[in-house]
Amino acid sequence: MNRFENAKKTVLKATRSYYHHLGYYEDLLVSESTKHELDFLEFAFRTHATHRVKEVLDVACGSGRHILGLAHRGYKCTGQDYTPGQVQVAKARAKREGVFVKLLQGDATRLNDDGKFDAVLALRILFLLPDDDNVLACLHQVHRALKSGGIIVCNVANPFYNGENWFSLKSIQRGHYFNEVCVPGMRWLSIDRIEDFDPLHGVAWWQETPVIETSDGIHVFREHERLRLFTYWDILHYLQAAGFKQIKCYPDWKIKPPKKPKAEWLVFVSRKD
Ligand SMILES: C[S@@+](CC[C@H](N)C(=O)[O-])C[C@H]1O[C@@H](n2cnc3c(N)ncnc32)[C@H](O)[C@@H]1O
Numbered sequence: 001m002n003r004f005e006n007a008k009k010t011v012l013k014a015t016r017s018y019y020h021h022l023g024y025y026e027d028l029l030v031s032e033s034t035k036h037e038l039d040f041l042e043f044a045f046r047t048h049a050t051h052r053v054k055e056v057l058d059v060a061c062g063s064g065r066h067i068l069g070l071a072h073r074g075y076k077c078t079g080q081d082y083t084p085g086q087v088q089v090a091k092a093r094a095k096r097e098g099v100f101v102k103l104l105q106g107d108a109t110r111l112n113d114d115g116k117f118d119a120v121l122a123l124r125i126l127f128l129l130p131d132d133d134n135v136l137a138c139l140h141q142v143h144r145a146l147k148s149g150g151i152i153v154c155n156v157a158n159p160f161y162n163g164e165n166w167f168s169l170k171s172i173q174r175g176h177y178f179n180e181v182c183v184p185g186m187r188w189l190s191i192d193r194i195e196d197f198d199p200l201h202g203v204a205w206w207q208e209t210p211v212i213e214t215s216d217g218i219h220v221f222r223e224h225e226r227l228r229l230f231t232y233w234d235i236l237h238y239l240q241a242a243g244f245k246q247i248k249c250y251p252d253w254k255i256k257p258p259k260k261p262k263a264e265w266l267v268f269v270s271r272k273d
Helices: 008-029 031-048 065-072 084-097 132-145 169-174 232-241
Strands: 055-058 076-081 102-105 117-123 146-157 176-183 186-198 203-214 217-220 223-228 245-251 265-271
Touching (some): 008 084, 008 176, 008 186, 008 203, 008 223, 031 065, 031 117, 031 146, 031 245, 031 265, 065 076, 065 117, 076 084, 117 132, 132 146, 132 232, 169 176, 169 186, 232 245, 232 265
Parallel strands (some): 055 076, 055 117, 117 146
Antiparallel strands (some): 176 186, 203 223, 245 265
C-alpha cells in the first residue's frame, strides 16, 4: 500500500504530531479572522436552520477558537478533537476565559449523541481525513448528530485558488511555498516543501518548517502533513451522499460574495431536513 492510499494510521499519526506542536501558535495567527468567522457562523445559524440554534458541536475543534467563541456568545457548546494536545489547550483556554465548553478527545468519524445538536461545525478537517470512506463516515455521523432542521457548516481549502497559498496548485507545481506573516506579538515564516504529490488522486504530503518568533523566543518546527485537494463539486457530492439538501457555498466566509470571489476557502452550509 502506498502512502496516498488509505493509510489511516500514518495520516492520524502525522496529524497528531503536527497539531500537537503548532495549534497554539496557529490560533494566535488567525485570531483576527476568527471574529469574522464567528459572525458568519451566527449568520448561517439564523439564515439556514429552521429553528433557533442553541446547541453546537465542533467535530475537530483544534484549540477551540470557534467553539469557545460561540460559548462566549451564549451557545451551549461541545468540542472534540483527535489530538489530545489540542484538547488540553482548549480546556486550559476555556478555564482561563471562564467559559464552559464540554471538550472531548475523539475521531470526527465517530460521534455520539444522535439528533442532539442544532448546528455542527466541521472546519478545516475534511481534507485531513485519510480517504473517501472517512469523509463520508464523518458527514453521515454529523447528519445523525443533528436535529432535523439543524445545519452543518464545513469548509475546505480551494486548490484552484489563483493567489499565493500553500495549498494552491501554483505552489504544488512549484514544489515549495515561502511566506511571512506578522501579527501583533508574532512573526511567522512558513517554509513549506512538497514531499510527494499524487496528481491522480489529488493528495499531497508537505514538509513544513514554520519559524515562529514570539515574545518567548524563536520556535522552529519541522512537521509533515497530508492534504487531500477537494473541489467545490467533491464537497457538494459528499454532502448529498450523506443526506444533506439545500447546499449553499459561501466563498471566503462572505455573506454576500462578490461576482468573482477570491475563493481561497470554500465554506458550505447545509440543512438536515
Ligand atoms: C486545521 S485544524 C482546524 C481546527 C479548527 N477546526 C479550525 O478551523 O481552526 C485541524 C484539526 O483537526 C484535528 N483532526 C485531524 N484529524 C482528525 C480526526 N480524524 N478527527 C478529529 N479531529 C481531527 C487536528 O487535531 C486539528 O486540531
